[in-house]
């Protein structure tokens with residue numbers, strides 16, 4: 369008997385590999401991919417999932433979500449947020465250090481975050497720490513505990529209360545970068561100039577200009593570009609590795625691409641909403657589509673697509689920043705800034721990118737899974753379909769169209785700018801470490817067995833994590 373034994377075989381799916389798409393069987397043992405190949409041998413008792421009509425991609429690694437626990441679980445929590453991600457083909461997320469209270473800016477807060485997550489997430493997760501004025505002395509304890517990197521805001525993130533996540537001043541940013549360089553981690557930046565944004569915003573509101581396009585005009589591409597260039601200047605001086613979150617413009621991508629050519633260790637993320645929605649949609653849909661940086665014009669969006677198609681974007685992430693529906697109504701300046709989109713990221717990118725624009729599946733998968741895994745120390749365990757990696761997959765039906773209804777959403781609050789949108793493909797099932805965490809028609813798994821993943825990294829020459 370040379371039959372290999374597996375816990376599960378996923379049979380005859382069209383599998384997206386790093387540089388090819390092939391119809392193969394996947395043999396899974398102990399949560400890992402144990403074999404890949406045409407017509408694997410296995411015993412008659414082995415459970416089989418028939419995937420002949422499905423594409424199989426590495427599970428998305430969503431490097432940018434805000435799940436708001438502890439304290440703001442009534443906005444979104446690990447249970448509902450992770451269920452929505454599973455329904456969207458995501459198998460690992462990295463939770464931002466805000467808008468939970470306290471924000472994840474010191475060890476005690478990280479412990480509260482971990483306690484809130486434990487036993488509630490259906491997919492795996494890693495955590496961001498935060499860099500804010502006054503906490504540079506806390507970065508090391510957070511790094512040692514296993515955060516994936518640090519996040520800072522160059523403009524005011526919004527939110528209320530005492531223990532708020534504040535934007536960095538330039539001195540904190542510079543000194544924080546020096547410390548993060550020493551710790552060997554990445555600094556993720558929300559890059560918009562507070563100076564430009566706050567002045568324009570105050571003026572527009574004082575003059576009673578409060579519509580969708582008035583809001584957009586307060587956060588121009590120039591505000592993004594100025595912040596990107598200032599941060600790149602500090603990165604060059606400090607040697608800090610940078611990751612720019614949610615870059616909304618081709619200009620921003622180009623500045624980052626030039627910095628890479630100069631040898632800086634920097635990566636760029638955009639979000640599906642900048643590729644799928646425009647400022648005209650914001651006018652039409654209302655504050656449900658409000659985010660910062662804001663949605664751009666159709667021409668700007670075309671140029672961002674051109675950057676993606678040229679291979680100059682590293683990471684696609686949702687920036688799921690949910691809130692109660694009541695906070696997404698009314699005035700464009702007062703409504704919460706943040707889009708609920710986590711469930712739709714992969715379907716949007718497959719539909720808009722692959723089915724409509726012919727972006728090859730391995731290229732999309734690189735931005736959805738491989739690059740985030742590599743950048744944040746999760747590779748080779750995650751981010752790829754290869755023998756030895758975790759059995760994390762999205763099974764997608766590329767010919768099953770549907771129109772998204774609010775009731776399809778598994779978020780705590782069932783709003784999204786994509787409700788009513790028709791998708792040409794649909795996630796059929798999601799597996800995390802070999803366990804099915806979602807199936808269309810059944811919903812997300814009842815057992816929340818997602819694990820906290822710490823980065824595999826080199827600190828001062830020693831392997832940590």
Ligand SMILES: NC(=O)NC(NC(N)=O)C(=O)[O-]
Pocket residue numbers: 434466467525526527558614658659660661687689705706707
């Ligand atoms: N406080 C937030 O969650 N902000 C987020 N809001 C957005 N993007 O509109 C973000 O990532 O900047």
Ligand SMILES: [Zn+2]
Pocket residue numbers: 558613614660661
């Ligand atoms: Zn942001």
Ligand SMILES: [Zn+2]
Pocket residue numbers: 432434464687688689
């Ligand atoms: Zn965000």
